[in-house]
Amino acid sequence: MTGRYAVRFASLAYLAVLLAAPVGYVFWRTFEHGFSPAWHAVTAPDALHALKVTLILACIAVPLNTIFGVLAALAIVRHRFPGAGVFNAVVDLPLALSPVVVGLALLILYGRGGWLGGHGVVFAVPGMVLATIFVSLPFVVREVVPVLREIGTEQEQAAATLGASAVQTFWRVTWPAIRWATAYGVVLTTARALGEFGAVSVVSGHLAGQTESLTLYVQDRYQSFDEVGAYASAVVLALIAVATLVLMTTLKPKEETR
Amino acid sequence: MRRISLTLLLALAFPALAAGAARDTKLSLVAYSTPRDAYGALIPAFQKTPAGKDVSFSQSYGASGEQSRAVASGLNADVVAFSLAPDITSLVQKKLVAPSWSNDKFNGMVTRSVVVFVVRDGNPKKLKTWADLLKPGVQIVTPNPFTSGGARWNVMAAYGGALRAGKSPKQAQTYLAQMWKHVVAQPASAREGLQTFLAGRGDVFLAYENEALFAQQHNQPVQFVIPKATILIENPIAVTSTSQHKAQARAFVNFLRTKPAQRIFAQNGYRPVVKGVTQGLSFPNRPQLFTIKYVGGWPKVEKKFFDPRTGVMAKIIGSSGG
Amino acid sequence: MAARADALALPRARRSAAPGLGIGLSTLYLSVIVLLPLAALAWRAHGWDAIGSDQAVAALKLTLFASFAVALINAVAGTAIAWTLVRDRFFGQSFVNALVDLPFALPTIVAGLTLLALYGPKSPAAVDVAFTRWAVVLALLFVTLPFVVRTVQPVLLELDTEMEDAAASLGASRVATFRRVILPNILPAILSGVALAFARAVGEFGAVVLISGNLPFKTEVASVYVFGRIESGDPGGAAAASVVILGISFGVLLAIGGVRRWATRHDR
Numbered sequence: 001m002t003g004r005y006a007v008r009f010a011s012l013a014y015l016a017v018l019l020a021a022p023v024g025y026v027f028w029r030t031f032e033h034g035f036s037p038a039w040h041a042v043t044a045p046d047a048l049h050a051l052k053v054t055l056i057l058a059c060i061a062v063p064l065n066t067i068f069g070v071l072a073a074l075a076i077v078r079h080r081f082p083g084a085g086v087f088n089a090v091v092d093l094p095l096a097l098s099p100v101v102v103g104l105a106l107l108i109l110y111g112r113g114g115w116l117g118g119h120g121v122v123f124a125v126p127g128m129v130l131a132t133i134f135v136s137l138p139f140v141v142r143e144v145v146p147v148l149r150e151i152g153t154e155q156e157q158a159a160a161t162l163g164a165s166a167v168q169t170f171w172r173v174t175w176p177a178i179r180w181a182t183a184y185g186v187v188l189t190t191a192r193a194l195g196e197f198g199a200v201s202v203v204s205g206h207l208a209g210q211t212e213s214l215t216l217y218v219q220d221r222y223q224s225f226d227e228v229g230a231y232a233s234a235v236v237l238a239l240i241a242v243a244t245l246v247l248m249t250t251l252k253p254k255e256e257t258r
Numbered sequence: 259m260r261r262i263s264l265t266l267l268l269a270l271a272f273p274a275l276a277a278g279a280a281r282d283t284k285l286s287l288v289a290y291s292t293p294r295d296a297y298g299a300l301i302p303a304f305q306k307t308p309a310g311k312d313v314s315f316s317q318s319y320g321a322s323g324e325q326s327r328a329v330a331s332g333l334n335a336d337v338v339a340f341s342l343a344p345d346i347t348s349l350v351q352k353k354l355v356a357p358s359w360s361n362d363k364f365n366g367m368v369t370r371s372v373v374v375f376v377v378r379d380g381n382p383k384k385l386k387t388w389a390d391l392l393k394p395g396v397q398i399v400t401p402n403p404f405t406s407g408g409a410r411w412n413v414m415a416a417y418g419g420a421l422r423a424g425k426s427p428k429q430a431q432t433y434l435a436q437m438w439k440h441v442v443a444q445p446a447s448a449r450e451g452l453q454t455f456l457a458g459r460g461d462v463f464l465a466y467e468n469e470a471l472f473a474q475q476h477n478q479p480v481q482f483v484i485p486k487a488t489i490l491i492e493n494p495i496a497v498t499s500t501s502q503h504k505a506q507a508r509a510f511v512n513f514l515r516t517k518p519a520q521r522i523f524a525q526n527g528y529r530p531v532v533k534g535v536t537q538g539l540s541f542p543n544r545p546q547l548f549t550i551k552y553v554g555g556w557p558k559v560e561k562k563f564f565d566p567r568t569g570v571m572a573k574i575i576g577s578s579g580g
Numbered sequence: 581m582a583a584r585a586d587a588l589a590l591p592r593a594r595r596s597a598a599p600g601l602g603i604g605l606s607t608l609y610l611s612v613i614v615l616l617p618l619a620a621l622a623w624r625a626h627g628w629d630a631i632g633s634d635q636a637v638a639a640l641k642l643t644l645f646a647s648f649a650v651a652l653i654n655a656v657a658g659t660a661i662a663w664t665l666v667r668d669r670f671f672g673q674s675f676v677n678a679l680v681d682l683p684f685a686l687p688t689i690v691a692g693l694t695l696l697a698l699y700g701p702k703s704p705a706a707v708d709v710a711f712t713r714w715a716v717v718l719a720l721l722f723v724t725l726p727f728v729v730r731t732v733q734p735v736l737l738e739l740d741t742e743m744e745d746a747a748a749s750l751g752a753s754r755v756a757t758f759r760r761v762i763l764p765n766i767l768p769a770i771l772s773g774v775a776l777a778f779a780r781a782v783g784e785f786g787a788v789v790l791i792s793g794n795l796p797f798k799t800e801v802a803s804v805y806v807f808g809r810i811e812s813g814d815p816g817g818a819a820a821a822s823v824v825i826l827g828i829s830f831g832v833l834l835a836i837g838g839v840r841r842w843a844t845r846h847d848r
């Protein structure tokens with residue numbers, strides 16, 4: 001029995017230092033002068049516009065990366081094609097690139113003089129979408145792959161022998177097993193899409209009122225010594241991330257009573 | 259005859275078109291981050307003048323180097339306003355700004371400032387001169403000139419300060435090396451530098467006067483001293499050669515050098531480039547003020563001090579740990 | 581419930597185009613989104629000798645060591661936290677669960693400011709690690725917190741407790757049950773999260789840049805060094821350094837995949 005308490009205590013202590021204290025600090029700095037200044041900061045026209053841009057980025061990047069994530073996970077684990085191991089490792093590479101370099105690569109590719117340059121991709125929302133997709137790519141794949149490996153193929157093969165098509169097998173057999181993993185993958189992808197700064201900053205061109213995402217807005221508030229504005233906007237991002245998690249967990253199937 | 263009446267007809271029938279074309283002038287201003295508030299006041303002021311009546315603006319503010327690189331990569335800009343001249347000369351090299359951009363009586367500049375020492379309350383270590391920075395135990399915070407272009411002003415201020423104190427160029431370079439041994443944090447930008455200092459690191463932070471004043475105006479507990487020998491920071495502005503609205507862009511740049519506009523800059527902490535607008539504001543003269551020309555001018559300085567492989571600072575920084 | 585993909589040799593009569601389509605689409609997506617920009621970067625890279633400079637090597641070493649350390653710490657801590665969130669029951673559990681992704685959703689400048697305020701010179705808990713190598717590790721631990729937790733959680737949720745109950749009824753201690761029954765099943769998930777944590781730690785810039793102080797040879801990480809290349813007008817050198825870093829990361833990621841295959845070799 002003490003084992004359980006030891007693990008719980010250690011985990012919660014770790015989380016207190018690395019999670020609770022920082023998050024608490026952010027909330028404190030947001031509301032230390034009261035609710036009103038924070039509210040005014042996040043409802044300013046520029047802030048609302050930045051929020052809109054961030055939501056656009058997330059609403060495009062997350063579904064695309066989710067579909068890719070599930071397809072890629074199936075490809076890697078089930079349909080062992082030549083190069084699957086390399087494919088698997090390449091999926092993680094976007095994270096290893098520092099954000100400024102991601103921006104640089106996109107500028108090289110889509111900017112003036114680039115191979116795909118001159119089509120209004122960079123310094124506009126499309127470029128920001130590409131940057132967001134790039135940095136939030138791996139998460140659904142990484143979540144789903146271990147679960148797919150874990151559950152094995154027996155049920156899927158049984159379904160196939162019973163005459164189910166690939167699509168039916170997927171919907172009835174595979175999907176229910178990877179739902180949780182996909183949900184957590186969506187949560188991580190969304191969080192990253194919301195919080196990305198560096199890459200988006202470089203490709204955005206910082207056009208006030210047009211290409212500023214909420215993270216860029218946070219930077220701008222910080223630059224102007226409007227610290228309540230900066231922290232309050234960060235709280236908005238945090239709340240959206242939490243809302244995504246709550247949404248995903250409430251979509252839990254009723255028959256799981258764990 | 260027919261042609262003339264057709265033209266008359268068109269001119270009469272579409273006066274709205276003609277006026278609308280003028281009203282649709284949209285200038286794209288790409289600037290570094292600090293003058294955002296200043297331009298927030300300057301643009302409406304310009305729009306109240308006859309030249310600016312039908313001009314609207316799209317504005318972009320970001321780190322000076324990042325903005326310069328963005329314009330080089332295709333960010334549309336009519337007017338570029340950066341923190342230091344090299345960020346414009348890199349656009350000249352890419353044929354986006356004419357080489358004659360600085361051929362006016364202001365040498366292409368629109369605002370000025372000086373390098374200052376931001377110190378702790380009461381300046382307990384009595385840091386007033388560049389030599390004071392070498393006192394034992396003094397900890398310096400300054401951005402790395404390779405991760406923050408603006409920090410090059412700091413380095414040249416220190417170098418020129420050593421020259422003003424009577425050192426030879428070689429001795430002044432030694433001064434830089436000794437000074438760099440006292441550097442305990444190299445934040446990536448000026449804003450982060452101030453944050454680092456206010457969070458408790460170091461005894462002195464090398465900053466620009468306009469940013470220190472801006473911080474004070476926003477209730478940050480900033481105290482600074484201006485050393486006797488310091489560099490005159492000059493911030494450039496230019497109309498791009500790719501601008502589709504060069505006339506209006508030039509009108510805007512000209513406006514920024516008028517007394518009312520310079521007064522607005524001064525109220526935001528910048529030293530003006532014209533006289534007679536600083537009533538009620540404090541911009542102390544420094545007896546040993548010098549410009550970048552005194553230490554060789556930017557092209558020479560860039561090569562000699564800041565070449566990433568062979569520059570003096572590359573050697574100093576690249577060997578500070580061994 | 582380990583995979584026994586080859587155990588049943590089934591007739592392939594009902595093979596549809598779906599697997600090929602899935603592979604094709606995902607490869608196309610990956611190529612356009614990731615490989616094409618990386619190719620552009622590699623193409624622009626030049627000045628490969630600069631990566632051999634002392635300063636670059638020092639930055640790379642610090643980054644790799646810190647990233648390994650962070651990946652290992654996360655492997656242990658992340659598993660423990662995932663366990664606590666799935667198998668334990670305590671007051672405020674869902675609240676804690678909701679917070680886990682926040683290090684990720686917060687802009688990196690806010691992360692940096694927060695860590696500097698809490699664990700820097702003016703720390704309210706008198707814990708000052710700012711401007712040291714510990715600061716780098718701390719910042720990286722913060723931004724990689726969700727990874728192992730979130731990859732292990734779904735597997736734990738799917739895990740059948742029958743085997744654990746069986747082991748317990750046969751007299752196995754909790755530790756032995758964990759080591760022999762649970763761990764092999766969650767190891768692939770742990771490794772998946774470790775890969776993410778390692779990759780993110782290698783590439784992290786914003787959260788580290790403020791609290792580390794960026795002192796060359798002491799606390800300058802690879803991403804700051806690369807940023808310095810870009811800012812000082814040497815994007816080719818930055819691209820070259822990034823390609824080298826990517827190559828090393830790629831090798832590590834392949835190795836992690838290899839570890840997983842070795843660790844699950846008896847299940848195949």
